[in-house]
Amino acid sequence: MSENYDVIIIGAGIVGSMVARFLSKYKLDILLIEKESDVGMGTSSANSAAVHAGYDALPGTNKALTNVMGAEMWPEISQDLGIPFERCGDYVVAVDEEDLKMLNLLLERGQANRVPGLEIIDGDEMRRREPLVRPDTIGALWAPTGGIIDPFAATIAAAENAVMNGVTLKRDTAFEDFLMDGNRITSIHTSRGDFTCRWVVNAAGLYADEVMHKAGVRPEFMIRPRRGEYVILDKVDFQLTRNTILFPTPSDKGKGIVVASSLHGNVIVGPNANFVDDKTNKDITKEGIEEIWSGGKKLVPGINRKHIIAEFAGLRATGNAPTPNPEINYNQDFIIEIPREVKGLVNLGGIESPGFTAAPGLALKVIELLEEAGESLVEKADWNPIREPRPVFRHLNKDEQAALVAREPAYGRIVCRCEMVTEGEILAEIHAPIPADTYDALKRRTWLGTGRCQGGFDMPRVTQILSDELGVPPEDVTKKGEGSPLLFRPTKNVEQDHLTVEDLI
Amino acid sequence: MKASYDVIVIGSGPGGLAAAIAAKENGADDVLIIERDVELGGILLQCIHNGFGLELFNEDIPGPTYAQHFIEKTKGHGVQTLMDTMVLDITPERIVFAINKDLGYLELHARAIVLAMGCRERTRAQILLPGARPAGVYTAGTAQRFVNVEGHMPGEKFVILGSGDIGMIMARRLTIEGARVERVLEIMPYLTGLTRNYVQCLLDYGITLQKQRTVNRIIGRDRVEAIEAVSVDDAWNPIPGTKEIIPCDTLLLSVGLIPENELSKKAGVALDPVTNGPYVDDRFMTSVPGIFAAGNVVHVYDLVDWVTEAGYVAGKGAAHFAQTDKVETGTEIPLKAGENIRYVVPHKISKAHLAEETVRLQMRAITPIEERVLVTVEDQNGDVIAKKGEAYARPGEILTLAIKPTSFDAAQKATSLTVNVRKR
Numbered sequence: 001m002s003e004n005y006d007v008i009i010i011g012a013g014i015v016g017s018m019v020a021r022f023l024s025k026y027k028l029d030i031l032l033i034e035k036e037s038d039v040g041m042g043t044s045s046a047n048s049a050a051v052h053a054g055y056d057a058l059p060g061t062n063k064a065l066t067n068v069m070g071a072e073m074w075p076e077i078s079q080d081l082g083i084p085f086e087r088c089g090d091y092v093v094a095v096d097e098e099d100l101k102m103l104n105l106l107l108e109r110g111q112a113n114r115v116p117g118l119e120i121i122d123g124d125e126m127r128r129r130e131p132l133v134r135p136d137t138i139g140a141l142w143a144p145t146g147g148i149i150d151p152f153a154a155t156i157a158a159a160e161n162a163v164m165n166g167v168t169l170k171r172d173t174a175f176e177d178f179l180m181d182g183n184r185i186t187s188i189h190t191s192r193g194d195f196t197c198r199w200v201v202n203a204a205g206l207y208a209d210e211v212m213h214k215a216g217v218r219p220e221f222m223i224r225p226r227r228g229e230y231v232i233l234d235k236v237d238f239q240l241t242r243n244t245i246l247f248p249t250p251s252d253k254g255k256g257i258v259v260a261s262s263l264h265g266n267v268i269v270g271p272n273a274n275f276v277d278d279k280t281n282k283d284i285t286k287e288g289i290e291e292i293w294s295g296g297k298k299l300v301p302g303i304n305r306k307h308i309i310a311e312f313a314g315l316r317a318t319g320n321a322p323t324p325n326p327e328i329n330y331n332q333d334f335i336i337e338i339p340r341e342v343k344g345l346v347n348l349g350g351i352e353s354p355g356f357t358a359a360p361g362l363a364l365k366v367i368e369l370l371e372e373a374g375e376s377l378v379e380k381a382d383w384n385p386i387r388e389p390r391p392v393f394r395h396l397n398k399d400e401q402a403a404l405v406a407r408e409p410a411y412g413r414i415v416c417r418c419e420m421v422t423e424g425e426i427l428a429e430i431h432a433p434i435p436a437d438t439y440d441a442l443k444r445r446t447w448l449g450t451g452r453c454q455g456g457f458d459m460p461r462v463t464q465i466l467s468d469e470l471g472v473p474p475e476d477v478t479k480k481g482e483g484s485p486l487l488f489r490p491t492k493n494v495e496q497d498h499l500t501v502e503d504l505i
Numbered sequence: 506m507k508a509s510y511d512v513i514v515i516g517s518g519p520g521g522l523a524a525a526i527a528a529k530e531n532g533a534d535d536v537l538i539i540e541r542d543v544e545l546g547g548i549l550l551q552c553i554h555n556g557f558g559l560e561l562f563n564e565d566i567p568g569p570t571y572a573q574h575f576i577e578k579t580k581g582h583g584v585q586t587l588m589d590t591m592v593l594d595i596t597p598e599r600i601v602f603a604i605n606k607d608l609g610y611l612e613l614h615a616r617a618i619v620l621a622m623g624c625r626e627r628t629r630a631q632i633l634l635p636g637a638r639p640a641g642v643y644t645a646g647t648a649q650r651f652v653n654v655e656g657h658m659p660g661e662k663f664v665i666l667g668s669g670d671i672g673m674i675m676a677r678r679l680t681i682e683g684a685r686v687e688r689v690l691e692i693m694p695y696l697t698g699l700t701r702n703y704v705q706c707l708l709d710y711g712i713t714l715q716k717q718r719t720v721n722r723i724i725g726r727d728r729v730e731a732i733e734a735v736s737v738d739d740a741w742n743p744i745p746g747t748k749e750i751i752p753c754d755t756l757l758l759s760v761g762l763i764p765e766n767e768l769s770k771k772a773g774v775a776l777d778p779v780t781n782g783p784y785v786d787d788r789f790m791t792s793v794p795g796i797f798a799a800g801n802v803v804h805v806y807d808l809v810d811w812v813t814e815a816g817y818v819a820g821k822g823a824a825h826f827a828q829t830d831k832v833e834t835g836t837e838i839p840l841k842a843g844e845n846i847r848y849v850v851p852h853k854i855s856k857a858h859l860a861e862e863t864v865r866l867q868m869r870a871i872t873p874i875e876e877r878v879l880v881t882v883e884d885q886n887g888d889v890i891a892k893k894g895e896a897y898a899r900p901g902e903i904l905t906l907a908i909k910p911t912s913f914d915a916a917q918k919a920t921s922l923t924v925n926v927r928k929r
Contacts, residue, residue, distance in 0.1 A: 236767060280726050286635050310630040312638065398602065401593075402610035412606040414591035417541065418767075423606075452767075454628040456647045460655050474657050479640035483727035486640055487657040488754075491682050 005031040005168070008188055008197040010175045010211055012039035014151065014359045015351055016203035017159035022363035024165035025385075026377040031195055032159065032167055035174035037481025038441045039434065040155030042205045044356065045444065046230070046282065046314025048271065049151050049262050050245050052354040053090065053143035055110030055118060056255060061323045062334040064113045067354040069361030071115070071145050077360055081157035082389030083150055084263040090146030090245035091126065093299060094139045102249040103141045110143070117144040130241050132300050146245060150263045151356060152444035156434065158359075161387040163433045165380070172481065175204065178215050178342075185215065185344035199375070201346045201366060206279045206317045208335075208349040217339040218321075221349060225279050225315035226254075228271025229288040231296075234452050235265040237307040246299050255353065257295025259303065264447055269296035269303065271314070282313045309452045319350020334358070336365045338373055346370070390428045392446075394420040415465070416458040418451025426462065430469045437470055439463070440480040463487065506587075506608065510535040511827040512820070513601055513615035515592050515768065518547025519809050520800020521621030522575035523816025524823065528619070529582040531824035537585045537613070539592055539603055545579070546572035547623060548646065549809065551653045554674050556701070560810035571809060587611075595772040597793050616827035617795045619819050620769055620783070624801040626671075627761040634666075634758075636723030636733075645671040645759040649678070658682060660755025664732050665689045666720050668901075670698035670807065672759020677706035686712050687751050690734055692719040692741060695873050697901045698759075699807060720756065721748060729754050762805045772796055779848045780804040787854040787864045788822030789815060790832060797823045804850050804867065807903050811867065833857060838916065840866070843883070843923035845898065847871045854922070860913045866906045870898040870926055877929040880906050884919035898926045 007023060009016045012034035020032045036042070051074050057064035078085030094100050103120055110118045119142045126133055126140040163169050174191040178200070187196035202211045209223040240246075243261035250256055253273045262268050270292045289311060296303055323333040335349035346366055351358070371377060391404055393411055404424075405412035411424030429436040429445040436442045439449070439462060448462065449455030455462075463486055467474040478484045511533035514521045517540040528536045544550060549557070552568030559565055562574075579586075590605035601613045626644035634642075643651075643659055649671060651659045661684050665672045668691040676686045689707060694717050696703055707714050721735040721743060736747035764782040766774070774783045775792035782803040783791040790797050799819035800812040826832055835857035840849050847869045854864050866882070878898045882891040891908045898904060904926060908916070916922075 236770065282638065283636050283722070284638070286633070289633055289635075308630065308633070309628075311633065398610065401604065405604060405606075405609045409606040409609070412604050412609055413589065414541070414593075414604065417591065420591075420593070452628075453625045454630055456626055456628065456644045459643075459647055460650045464655070474655070480727065484640040485728065487651065487659055488661055489658050491652055491656045491658055 002187065002194045002196055003031070005029045005195060005197045007031070007199045007201060008033065008195055009201040009203055011203040011205050012159055012169065012171070013042050013044040013203065013205050014040065014155045014158065014356050015205070015348055015362055016201070017155050017162060018359040018363040019201055019203055019366050020162035020167045021158045022360070022367060024162045024167050025379055025383045027380055028377070030162070030167045031197070032162065032169045033173040033175060033190060034169070034171045035191070037172055037438055037478070038444070039159040039169070039171070040152060040444065041480070043314055043317055044151055044155045046312050047151055047228070047353070047356055048245070048258055048260060049149055049268065050090070050260060050357070051085070051147040051149050052357045053110065053118070053146040054113050054115045054354070055106045055141070055143060056250060057113065057354065058323070058328055058330050059109060059112035060325050060328050061330055062336050063354065063358070066334065066336070066358035066361035066365060068113050068115060069364065070354070070357040070359060073360040074147065074149065074357070078149065078154070080385045081154070081161055081387045083153040083157045085147060085149045086243055086263060087145060087147040088243040088261065089142060089144040090247060091130070091143070092141040092247045092249055093126065093133060093137050094249060095134065095136050096138070099249040100139055103139060106141050115143065115145060118142070130244065130246065132240060132302050133246060134299060134301055148243060148245065148261055148263055149356070156445060157387050160433050161385065164387065165383055169434060175211060180342070183342050185342060197344070199344050199346065199370065201348065203348050205351060206315055208317065208347070208351070209319065212347055212349065215342050215345055217341050217345065217347065221319060221321055221335070223317050223319050223350060225276050225281070226273050226318045226352070227276045227281065227313050227315055228273055229284050229292055229313040230268055230270030230311065231289065231292060231308045232310040233267045233269070233303065233307040234309045238267055238303060240267060248295070248299055257292050257299070259296050259300045264450070269293070273316070276315070279315065282315060284311045284313050288313070310450065310454065316352035317350060317355070318352045321350050334362070336362065336369070338369050391425065393422045393425060415461050416448035416451065418453050418457070419447050421446045421448040421458070423465065426465055427469065430466065437466070438478050438480050439466070439486065459486070507535060508612065509614040510537045510616070512536045512617045512619060512823045513613060514538045514619040514621055514820070515601070516540065516547060516621035516623055516802070517545040517586070518621060518623050518800060519549060519572070519575065519812045520623070520802070520816040520819070521547065521619065522572070522579055523813040524619040524621055524797070524799045524820030525584045526575065526578050526582055527817040527820030528824040529584060531821045533824040533827050535585070537587060538579065539587045539590050539601070541589070541591045543589050545576045545586065551650045553653050554678070557809050560808060561813060575813070592768055595768050597773045599795050616830070617797065617823035619823050620791070620796065620798040620802050621800050621816065622765040622768060622802045624762040624764045624805055626758070627763060629758060632760050634720055634723060637725055639723070639725040639728050641725070641729035641755045642723060643755065643757055645669070645675045645757045648757050649675055652678060652682060658684060660684065662687060662753045663755045663757055664720070664751055664753045665757045665759060667691060667759035667761070668696045668698050668703070668714060669759035669761065670702050672757060673698050673702040673706040675757060675759070676712050677710055680710050680712065687753055688734070689714045690718045690720065691716045692737060693717070694739070695899065695901065699902060723756060724750070729756055732756055762801065764802050764804060766802060769798065769802070774798070777848070777852065780850065784852045785850065786834065786837065787851045787858050788832060789819035789851065790822055790826070794831070795826050804848065806867070811903070811905065814865065838919050839921045841921060841923045842868070844925035844927055845871050845874070846924050846926055847900070849924045854908070856916060859908060859916055860910060862910065864908045866908065866924060868904040868906070868924055868926070870900050870904060873900060874898045874926070874928055878926050879929050880904055880924065880926045882906065882908060883923050883925065884916070885921050888915070890915045890919065890922060894929065
C-alpha cells in the first residue's frame, strides 16, 4: 500500500521548498522529495546569495516577471521565515562609453520590468558611496531593490515552515520514473518506493529536463550546467564600505563577476560561467579562480589574494527553452507550465539565475496554474507562515549573549572558534523540525567550519556531538550523506584484541 | 571567581604554561590561564610521538609527558585555570571577555596579558587546491587529533601534501595504525620540516617523498577517490607529461602554520606581515603595553623547547609589568632581517636588558645553503656583535643565536642590528 498525496514536489532546493511552503497554505497532502541528504544542496547552495532587482531579464519573459515578483516578496517572506535578508541595493559599474550605453539599456529594461527606484549615478557619486570601486568608474546603475540573502537559511527555513504546516519531507529519496494511467500521472517511482498523487511539481533544478523526459514531455529541452566558481574572503581582513553588490556591465555570458557583501560578513567574488557536461562537476579549477580573481580585481582593485579563505563552485541549471511570447527572441527562459501532453504535471524548468530571487514568484505561479487547471484550493484555517528564528550567538550583543548562556548553558561552549558557533546552536539544529544530521547540514545552518581554519578545529568536536545526539558511532557520521564518511574505523586497540604474551611469541 | 588578576594567560600550550609559571616565579600573585579545551596542554596532548625536551631536559620524551611536567608545575605554583572557556574579546585596556557553560559570560581585568593562542594550519582553500570538494581532505593536525585523541582513523589510503613536520609524523603514525601512505608530495625543491623527521618518519618506514611535486586535482564526489599529482618547475608551473592519478581515500595537508592572532587584532596589537604574529620586543611585549605574546602566536617555532623558553621570558615580563605598570626598556635597538634571512624575532632589543640577560634570536632562512654557514648579527657599520656557525641553513629549520651580556659593550654604539646568514 503506497503513501498517497495530492501533490508531490520533486526537488527541495529553494524553488521546491518555496512551492511546498506556499502550497502548505491549502488543504492538500503534500510530499517534498529530495535525492540528496539535505534540502538545498544543489544550485541553491552555491550562488551569489543575491536578490536581483530585475533589470537584467528581457521584458516579457518569465524570468523578468518572476524576478520582479520575487524581489518584491522577499522582504516580507524573510521576516516571516526569520532569516537574514538585507535590501542593501546593488550597482552595475561602468568604466567606458560602451558600458554607459549598457547602463541605459538596463535602465530601460528595468523600467519596462517595473523595477522600482532605478537611477543612473555618475562616477563621483559611485566613488562616494563605495570608495573601494575602481578609480576610473564613470557611472553606475543604482538598483535600490537589489539585496543580499543567506541562501542556505532561506531554503532550509522555507522547507521547515512547509514541514511545520504539514508537508512531508523525504530526503535521500530520488525520483526515478512516473507511473501513468494513459496520459495521467498516477504516482511516482522513487529510490524509496512508490507514492501516488494527483499532481507532480517538477522543481528538479539541474535535472528538470530528465524529469520532463520521463513524462514524455519536451524531448528537445535540455539543461546544460553552467559552472560558476567563487572565492570567499576573510571577514576580518576585507570588507566593502557598506553592504552591497557590485556588478560589472553584463555580457552574453551573464551578469558577470561580482564583488558582493554577504550576510555572513564575508565578501564574495565570482562567478565565472563555463559550460560543463557533468551535472555533478562542481570542481574548482586553477584557471577559473584566475578568471574570477582578475574579474573581481577589475571592479575592486584592493582585494588581496592572501585574504581568500574558501573557494566553491555551483552549477546553473541553464536550459534552452524559448520565451512563451514568440515575439521575444530569447532561448534561455524559465519554463513555468502545465504541459498539455500529460495530466498532473507542473514544470519549472531551466531555473538558472535569477531563480533564487524568483522562487517565491514561481511558487505563486504554480498556485495560479493549479487553480487554472481546476484545482479548488481551500485555505487551511491554521496555516502558520511564521518560523521563529533560533538564537545565533555571534549576532547578539554582550548582554544578550550573557542572558542566553545564563538561560541555556550549551550556548556557553564555543565549538567553532572562527565563526563563534556554540554547542547550543548545533544541538538546536540537530533537533530541529528538519534535523541536521551531517557535518555539512550543520555547516549550512550554523556557518560552523566556514571560517579561516575551515573546520580544522571544530570537526572532531562536531563529529562527536553528531555521534552522541544521533546515537550512532562516529564512523557513521558523514560530511554530506551516504558515501561521505568522515572516519573509517577505530584505531587499533590492544586491550580489545585480548593479545596475550603467547600471541606475541 | 575573581574579576581581576595580575596576569591572564590565554592558552595552555607550552608557551602559555611556561608564561604562567614564570609569572608566578617572578612575583605575580593572581595568575589565571584560560583554556578553550577541557585539559591543559594544548596541541602537545595530541603529539604522542617523541622528540620533545631534547634542548631543555636533554631527554627525548613524548608531547603529553612534556606537557605534564609543566602542568604539574603550574598546579604547584597555584596558577588558577578556567577550562572549556573561550575568550571572545580583549581590549587594549586589558579587559578579557570570555564564556563557558558553567560560569556564563565573564568580564575579567588583567594588569598584564600573555597571548599564547598558538597557531592554526593552512587549509586547502588557502593554497587554492583545485578539484572536487569531497569528504576526506584534512589538515594533518586535525587527522592527528582524530587518531591520537579521539581514537578514529580518518582513512585507509593516504596521500600527504607537504613535507611539514606534522605531515611526516602523521605518515609514520598512520602506517603504525595499519593504514597505507602512498606518497608524500612537496611542492618546494627542499624539505619544509625537520630532517630528523624525514629520516625517522619517512625513510625508516619506506614512505616515498617526491619534491617539486604537488596535487593538481582532487577527485571524488562524496569521498576522495584519487588525487592527480603533477611535477612543477621552480615557479610552480605544472610540467607537461608528469601527471599521475594516485588512488586514495584521504588527502592530508601539511602545508604550513599561521600564528593565530584574531584576538590580538581585537586588542589592537600590531602584526608583522612576514611572521603573521605580533611585533615584539625582547620581553615579548607587543605594541600594546601590558600585552605580551609567547610561542607560536608570535612566529612558528620548530621545537617546543624554544616555545617554552619564550613563554618564560614573556611570563617574566608580564609579571614585572603587572607589578610596575611599565617596562624599563631604556634605549631599544631595532633588529632587521638581512642577507638570506626572512625574519628575525624579537623585532627589537633593549640595551638595558642586554646588560643583564641573554637575548635569544630566532631566524628563518630564505633559501637553503647546504654547506657550512655563519650567522652574524651586525650593527649599522657592519661590525659583528654576535655570530654562530652552523652546518647548513634550511628554510625548514629555524636558526637561533643568543646575544649574551658579554656583547653588551659592543652593542652600545649600535642604532640598528641586522642578522645575516652566509656561506662560511
